[in-house]
Amino acid sequence: MTMQPASTEITSRTAAIIQEMKGLEGPLLPILHGIQEEFGHVPKDALPVIAEALNISRAEVHGVVSFYHDYRSHPAGRHVLKLCQAESCQSMGSDAIAAKLKQLLGIGFHETTRDGSVTLEPVYCLGLCACSPAAMLDGEVIGRLDDEKLDEIVAEVRS
């Protein structure tokens, strides 16, 4: 089980991020990105701190956090694997790749393996359409996925 920081700690670390970004025009998204980078997700306890600092309602902050696919309500696995499922990758068999990967990892999309090693997510285009099917593992791009590369990915996330 991942240890969750205590709420007072979340409050103080959140406040520090807000302090750093508050001067920006339209600071909410940069603040949320900063918080997610700090905690690996956007903790619930951070929301009232942001609302207070930006003088907006908690509902508004929640509305923004829940609107965007990127913000997580829970920490992800140690690795995050994003598999492109958009048209270009579809034309090169990304459906079969997804099915195989789900089977190898024993999880579906938006799920994390029980050992917490990897979270699998669909993504709609990585801009690697000239080397489909494509994926992104912890921010590193991988093109022309095939069985061999899938095995390498699975070995890497399990190590």
Next chain:
Amino acid sequence: MIPRIYIPADSGALALGAEKVAKAIAGELAERGIEAKIVRNGSRGAYFLEPMVEVATANGRIAYGPVKPSDVKSLFDSGFLTGGHHKRWLGTPDKIPFLAKQTRLTFARCGVTDPLSLESYKKHGGLNGLTNALALTPAATVAQVTESGLRGRGGAGFPTGIKWKTVLDTAGDRKYIVCNADEGDSGTFADRMIMEGDPFVLIEGMTIAGIATGATKGFVYVRSEYPHAVAVMNKAVEIARKAGVLGASVLGSPYAFDMEIRVGAGAYVCGEETALLDSLEGKRGMVRAKPPLPAHKGLFGKPTVINNVISLASVPVIMDKGAAYYKDFGMGRSRGTIPIQIAGNVKYAGLFEAAFGMTLGEIVDEIGGGTATGRPVKAVQVGGPLGAYFPRALFDTPFDYEAFAAKDGLIGHAGVVVFDDTADMLKQARFAMEFCAIESCGKCTPCRIGSTRGVETIDRIVAGIEPEKNLALVTDLCNTMKFGSLCALGGFTPYPVMSSITHFPDDFKPAPVRVAAE
């Protein structure tokens, strides 16, 4: 002279192993005690040759590709630093047919120069456009851009100069230039390539836009799926600021302009300009009703130019070589060049910049070389997830805004995704609806509810429940979405759906019939 080796750091090249190649080359240099400079350039866009390594020789640049780490030792043994022969030898890059056939205006430097060297940028014609613009009145610069015939490369095709003129003519204590780099359309990667391979051209284009319209602040809204592009843009802005290209006095002129790079958060709809503005303001990416136009009331309610990356990156060459030069390329009302992105199941995938007017058939069959799988081409989706699927019968359509519209399609951001004959067009139509349902901002009913009902109705066709009646229902629903949606997400989702139904009716027949027909 110390040898120079160019190894792309473009995401596409990295996805194909460029980093491992770079490490292997650096290792080999160290081992052999050879001193050389490794330049991490962008990609020239011939992805079937990536990672494409180039060396600067006495006879100009010589390319090798696609290079695998295991090739590196033998490359050195073959004397590749002086252009020696090797099985990966490609010769002069400009003479590689895929590159030789192109007209590179916007992408002239991409893959050639060091993306983060302002010196290299200037040496290749960079900042000439901005220097010329600084010598003109803002109105004269706007007139040049209008005269060039440049239209919005994000997809809508609205004349860029007209947009700029509206902002110039609108009074405001503060105005903004917003660059839409939320390139979410599948099959497109031109924005990513230019941001990673020639970031200064975008900075220059935005600065010209700022000076021409009276805006002093720019934002580039880059999607979070592009971490490499974000990193390069941030570094480039920093360099431009230090060099006085950005700041209180642009190149020593009385004009001020500065910019920031902002990162999206994974919402496709934020590629829609008004949703993008809301997102920049720190709100949910909800589409705004127009009017007011962003040119009148845009970011934070101020007059705002919002342009696509490629539109802005095409401005420097227009201001450098003149409106007439740019306008001379193209056909009809589509002037200049367009970076066509050939993707999906295609043999020679990559970016191909050319004047408007090539036919779809030339692009797919001649340039793209047909499918990667070697099977017949069944359909081509042009313009991203909201673009129509074209059958071979429409391959004579020239690449032109109006010509595509006349065939119930759109150019969009000029992505071309090729599918072979194993594609199931009903599945593709269903995906279009499903994608719209996932990504709808939820503001208007036709898009929010229509897309979900669309998926359900198509599922009933799959299940063989009153297929004809349900097909008629999908058609009716598409009509409602097309005319009743607030923006292109709901409004254009009918394109892939209806084109699939119209051009590939066999795929929509009930299951038993479909099986029997095979």
